[in-house]
Amino acid sequence: MGVEGIGASVVRKEDRRFTTGKGRYVDDIKLMGMTHAQFVRSPHAHAKVKSIDTSAAMKMPGVVAVLTGQQIVDDKVGNLICGWAITSKDGTPMKMGAWPAMAPETVRFVGQAVAVVIAETKNQAKDAAEAVVVDYEELPAAADIRAAIKPGAPQLHPEAPGNVIYDWTIGDEAATDAAFKSAANVVSLDITNNRLVPNAMEPRAAIGDYNEAEEHFTLYTTSQNPHVARLVLSAFYNIAPEHKLRVVAPDVGGGFGSKIFIYPEEMVALWASKKVGRPVKWTGDRSEAFLTDAHGRDHLTKAELALDAGNKITGLRVKTYANLGAYMSLFSSSVPTYLYATLLSGQYNIPNIFAEVISVYTNTTPVDAYRGAGRPEASFVVERLLETAARQLKVDPAELRRKNFITTFPHQTPVIMAYDVGDFGASLDAAMKAIDYAGFAGRKAKAKSEGKLRGIGLSCYIEACGIAPSKAVGSLGAGVGLWESAEVRVNPVGTIEILTGSHSHGQGHETTFCQLVAERLGVPISQVQIVHGDTDKVQFGMGTYGSRSAAVGLTAILKAMEKVESKAKKIAAHQLEASENDIVIEGGMFKVAGTDKSIALPMVALAAYTAHNLPDGMEPGLKEGAFYDPTNFTFPAGAYICELEVDSATGKTSFVNFVAADDFGRLINPMIVEGQVHGGLAQGIGQALLEGAVYDSSGQLVTASFMDYTMPRADDLPSFKLNHTTTLCPGNPLGVKGCGEAGAIGASAAVINAITDAIGNNKLEMPATPDRVWHAIHG
Amino acid sequence: MYETTYHRPSSVEEAAALFAKGSEAKYLAGGHTLIPVMKQRLAAPSDVIDLGKIKDLIGVDVSSDAVTIKAATTHSDVAQSGPAQKAIPALAYLASLIGDPAVRHRGTIGGSIANNDPAADYPAAVLALGATVKTNKRTISADDFFKGLFATALADGEIITAVTFPIPAKAGYAKFLHPASRFALTGVFVAKTKAGDVRVAATGASQNGVMRVPAIEAALKANWSAAALDGVNISADGLMSDIHGSSDYRANLIKVMAQRAVTAAG
Numbered sequence A: 001m002g003v004e005g006i007g008a009s010v011v012r013k014e015d016r017r018f019t020t021g022k023g024r025y026v027d028d029i030k031l032m033g034m035t036h037a038q039f040v041r042s043p044h045a046h047a048k049v050k051s052i053d054t055s056a057a058m059k060m061p062g063v064v065a066v067l068t069g070q071q072i073v074d075d076k077v078g079n080l081i082c083g084w085a086i087t088s089k090d091g092t093p094m095k096m097g098a099w100p101a102m103a104p105e106t107v108r109f110v111g112q113a114v115a116v117v118i119a120e121t122k123n124q125a126k127d128a129a130e131a132v133v134v135d136y137e138e139l140p141a142a143a144d145i146r147a148a149i150k151p152g153a154p155q156l157h158p159e160a161p162g163n164v165i166y167d168w169t170i171g172d173e174a175a176t177d178a179a180f181k182s183a184a185n186v187v188s189l190d191i192t193n194n195r196l197v198p199n200a201m202e203p204r205a206a207i208g209d210y211n212e213a214e215e216h217f218t219l220y221t222t223s224q225n226p227h228v229a230r231l232v233l234s235a236f237y238n239i240a241p242e243h244k245l246r247v248v249a250p251d252v253g254g255g256f257g258s259k260i261f262i263y264p265e266e267m268v269a270l271w272a273s274k275k276v277g278r279p280v281k282w283t284g285d286r287s288e289a290f291l292t293d294a295h296g297r298d299h300l301t302k303a304e305l306a307l308d309a310g311n312k313i314t315g316l317r318v319k320t321y322a323n324l325g326a327y328m329s330l331f332s333s334s335v336p337t338y339l340y341a342t343l344l345s346g347q348y349n350i351p352n353i354f355a356e357v358i359s360v361y362t363n364t365t366p367v368d369a370y371r372g373a374g375r376p377e378a379s380f381v382v383e384r385l386l387e388t389a390a391r392q393l394k395v396d397p398a399e400l401r402r403k404n405f406i407t408t409f410p411h412q413t414p415v416i417m418a419y420d421v422g423d424f425g426a427s428l429d430a431a432m433k434a435i436d437y438a439g440f441a442g443r444k445a446k447a448k449s450e451g452k453l454r455g456i457g458l459s460c461y462i463e464a465c466g467i468a469p470s471k472a473v474g475s476l477g478a479g480v481g482l483w484e485s486a487e488v489r490v491n492p493v494g495t496i497e498i499l500t501g502s503h504s505h506g507q508g509h510e511t512t513f514c515q516l517v518a519e520r521l522g523v524p525i526s527q528v529q530i531v532h533g534d535t536d537k538v539q540f541g542m543g544t545y546g547s548r549s550a551a552v553g554l555t556a557i558l559k560a561m562e563k564v565e566s567k568a569k570k571i572a573a574h575q576l577e578a579s580e581n582d583i584v585i586e587g588g589m590f591k592v593a594g595t596d597k598s599i600a601l602p603m604v605a606l607a608a609y610t611a612h613n614l615p616d617g618m619e620p621g622l623k624e625g626a627f628y629d630p631t632n633f634t635f636p637a638g639a640y641i642c643e644l645e646v647d648s649a650t651g652k653t654s655f656v657n658f659v660a661a662d663d664f665g666r667l668i669n670p671m672i673v674e675g676q677v678h679g680g681l682a683q684g685i686g687q688a689l690l691e692g693a694v695y696d697s698s699g700q701l702v703t704a705s706f707m708d709y710t711m712p713r714a715d716d717l718p719s720f721k722l723n724h725t726t727t728l729c730p731g732n733p734l735g736v737k738g739c740g741e742a743g744a745i746g747a748s749a750a751v752i753n754a755i756t757d758a759i760g761n762n763k764l765e766m767p768a769t770p771d772r773v774w775h776a777i778h779g
Numbered sequence B: 001m002y003e004t005t006y007h008r009p010s011s012v013e014e015a016a017a018l019f020a021k022g023s024e025a026k027y028l029a030g031g032h033t034l035i036p037v038m039k040q041r042l043a044a045p046s047d048v049i050d051l052g053k054i055k056d057l058i059g060v061d062v063s064s065d066a067v068t069i070k071a072a073t074t075h076s077d078v079a080q081s082g083p084a085q086k087a088i089p090a091l092a093y094l095a096s097l098i099g100d101p102a103v104r105h106r107g108t109i110g111g112s113i114a115n116n117d118p119a120a121d122y123p124a125a126v127l128a129l130g131a132t133v134k135t136n137k138r139t140i141s142a143d144d145f146f147k148g149l150f151a152t153a154l155a156d157g158e159i160i161t162a163v164t165f166p167i168p169a170k171a172g173y174a175k176f177l178h179p180a181s182r183f184a185l186t187g188v189f190v191a192k193t194k195a196g197d198v199r200v201a202a203t204g205a206s207q208n209g210v211m212r213v214p215a216i217e218a219a220l221k222a223n224w225s226a227a228a229l230d231g232v233n234i235s236a237d238g239l240m241s242d243i244h245g246s247s248d249y250r251a252n253l254i255k256v257m258a259q260r261a262v263t264a265a266g
């Protein structure tokens, strides 16, 4: 592998600028003549906008313009779209209400923008925003799923009667019902998957910059996928044609899914920059992030498991209500359907699965993909059911899982997914060994003698990543293809630039992607530059989400590398008067195998660009591109085990141990993989113990700041023990599967299974706060 | 933040004079309460008068029978004061539990008790130890100082200059952290005076802010031990109830934290 090649824990190149405060984020960018935007946001969850009086605000110092929702409608800026069409079980398309970038008539969640003030300074914009007088007529609000679906509930959108967006099913209902009828045992659970606020460290920001002479727009934005942003802004929002719009996503301080989507604020900044003829910057504050970044999760589920007399699973039946908030965000429709129900087979051989998913509108912030997106919800359902089944049947939870594991591959589940490879038993073994599972009973007894409640919980997760095959997602309703593109440029002096459509906002691509080049060419990673996040530089790209950057993005780079290497070998062979087939690449040298003849990469590159002596007919230059579209998803899987103690007097949970055994296929940089797992586990544990977005019945967000929304902190978390078992992914040449979401997908079930084991009461909702745990113990 | 005028007086008298001149002046100490509300535009003082640099307001004095903390002394300075740790370890310990290092290096005792957040830590110590609050005008006993949520006996413009804590025979503090804010979801300070009296104060629990807990005081007076509280029943009436803790949970915490505080006190 070499010191910087694949498999080496190379220190992250990008961290020097991040840890010394030299990162360049959107808010760091200051353009000549730049103005500042402040949105006027609804204080009500549901109201008619009767009138907006901007006259006083217009007279305030420094005010350049005050623009309203009606103006954005008048300018024919398109409504926000949802990019994945879902069809209900009755064959009707999903029922989507209109979402204008600023509300001209009706507001449907607290924080929705109705107007924007543009001023010379942010403070002046804030002052003037307070002077905008909006006359609201309050309407009754439906603040959660139950309130939205009950008879007589407030109606959010005329398009969606009863607030139901779609009622979608997957699997064979009749066969699944039959499996339940003939089951020896049935296990059932009611599950709430709590709503989360993403809280990336950097709040969202945007700068719109219109150049009148060129009729050209530039948008600087906090995006995980700038090309997708450009496509949507031009094709659907009518703000600028694609060739007249450059989207730049510079350093981005975390996304976790929440920066996939194209938000109203970006649209308004871009549109307003043309209206006022000056650059317009908006930087959200933390309060705006709580109220307007797309939230995650928020399901209510009834789940049932059927087993035969030998404890083999014969069926799984699930009914889920998913809260999509007040409007359908960009990929919201796919999260509780194709990213959720298709993973309900977990790691198990389940012959019959049927799931029904009903997505509803509520007067809350829109809900969309958040780290794991659908898969954490699925894994939680499956792993809570398995644990509950083991307790009900009085069998060891590890044994029950093992008995039902899928052991032959490829494996077609009843819910679309075809698992390509895996060794679930190996991960479980590794995790059990790491935590000394066999010794747990003794530890529990000892803890009991000291007055402590100790519990252990397993979670064997699987996810579909590398969100990918364009043809497959297209057939399921996706509005985009999910390939990735790359360009490899070898400069005349032999340094290398890799242009990638993947976007790095914390993942470490600037290091791992270089490692592939180091591996193949034997050049130091200091000679390689990763270029991303700018539609003017990078050909195209679908961006970073769904743990797809290695499996899809890096493979695209590999494909382009292969083309570059092939051409370079031809040039080297020509220069060395050897046969192209005899050329091998080693340590940055092109060598004629079995001889001492060689030529260094820079000389090959120089030859390509001077073009003085190239093989006949060869084009000058050394630069190649590739688009890569895989044939399947990848399937990272693993086993997490959590051991903890509960203080029965206070309900407080303390971790004893948390072990992970993940199978991510080949690891490019084990240190970065560990970091990804740590972060994912923190979010999964955060969901289980700490985090939960709560609205009151009027639709006000109660947890609208860190004083009430419990973000995980270092001392809330155990020291993780990570292990890896490896089956190489056959779907891509690198054998990689992806590691970005695993922790968030698998951790929460392990924690809840452990707490419920400790307290001997299975009725416990997330977040399992001390208050809830104490009530579960004491009633 | 709205525009404001910042002043940095060098004496208490100068501060009070500046306050009287301002139309809607506010004192500033550590700023860890005032600045966030100003940034959120929920407070708009015309003048901000910084007490944090007044030398007479900084320091910890320990005598044979009392610990006096001057008003602008930071939590960190109290937590790390050797003499304070020796005289009333529970008090220094309480200061060490406030917020995080940044908060402890800015926040002050004067700001904390003037603000009287119902979940703040210091009020529990002030009340349980029977401290006296000194101002530029008078001396106020702990029992008269706290007047409910965010309300105190302070008159408009009155400056806290110091808080004097009598050194008890025994004292202990136990805090159950609010999961999000890390203030006290419930914190209980127990103290046994040198005269044998017992005072117990709970913070974070009551809808009216810091409060004495007579049932626990009585039980501990009879028998200073954690076990003495086993049978004590704390009513949930009047206690706060929110997403982090229902009133019955807080009632339980009052008892459990009191037991742990007694154990810590020895």
Ligand SMILES: Cc1cc2nc3c(=O)[nH]c(=O)nc-3n(C[C@H](O)[C@H](O)[C@H](O)COP(=O)(O)OP(=O)(O)OC[C@H]3O[C@@H](n4cnc5c(N)ncnc54)[C@H](O)[C@@H]3O)c2cc1C
Pocket (backbone or CB within 6 Å): B026, B027, B028, B029, B030, B031, B032, B033, B034, B035, B051, B071, B072, B075, B097, B098, B099, B100, B103, B104, B106, B107, B108, B109, B110, B111, B112, B114, B115, B119, B120, B121, B122, B158, B159, B160, B161, B181, B182, B183, B184
């Ligand atoms: C993130 C965070 C976590 C925190 N965690 C905790 C915690 O765990 N426990 C806890 O108890 N507290 C906590 N606090 C509160 C903090 O410790 C301070 O005690 C509090 O902010 C007030 O003190 P200050 O010096 O910052 O006062 P300031 O914010 O400067 O002032 C607060 C108020 O007191 C007035 N005031 C200040 N000094 C005087 C004086 N000498 N005389 C009269 N009036 C005065 C001011 O005018 C203002 O109205 C936390 C704060 C933050 C920001």
